[in-house]
Amino acid sequence: MYDPNLLQKLPELGAKAPEAWRSFVAFNEAAFAEGALSRKQKELIALAVALTTQCPYCLEVHRKAAVEAGASEAEIAETVFVAAAVRAGGAVAHGPHLLPR
Numbered sequence: 001m002y003d004p005n006l007l008q009k010l011p012e013l014g015a016k017a018p019e020a021w022r023s024f025v026a027f028n029e030a031a032f033a034e035g036a037l038s039r040k041q042k043e044l045i046a047l048a049v050a051l052t053t054q055c056p057y058c059l060e061v062h063r064k065a066a067v068e069a070g071a072s073e074a075e076i077a078e079t080v081f082v083a084a085a086v087r088a089g090g091a092v093a094h095g096p097h098l099l100p101r
Contacts, residue, residue: 040069051083
């Protein structure tokens with residue numbers, strides 16, 4: 001089901017809803033622009049989110065972007081474990097909901 005080549009069809013999809021597409025592209029560019037956080041930090045955050053949402057497209061796009069922004073393999077590895085800890089923490093934090101009230 002996941003075909004990385006399908007990402008090349010995003011402009012075609014955007015052409016069918018041009019206003020929404022332009023708005024999304026502008027928002028995405030603004031969100032990833034250098035600011036209080038560096039581009040590398042933002043890409044590592046994006047990787048962590050992609051790991052928790054388990055989106056293979058996002059994983060590949062943001063892995064490449066993180067590397068291009070200067071992220072090391074060690075930084076990417078730590079990002080993996082931060083994402084894993086947050087995801088596991090969510091399960092643990094919701095655990096008390098299962099206890100008798």
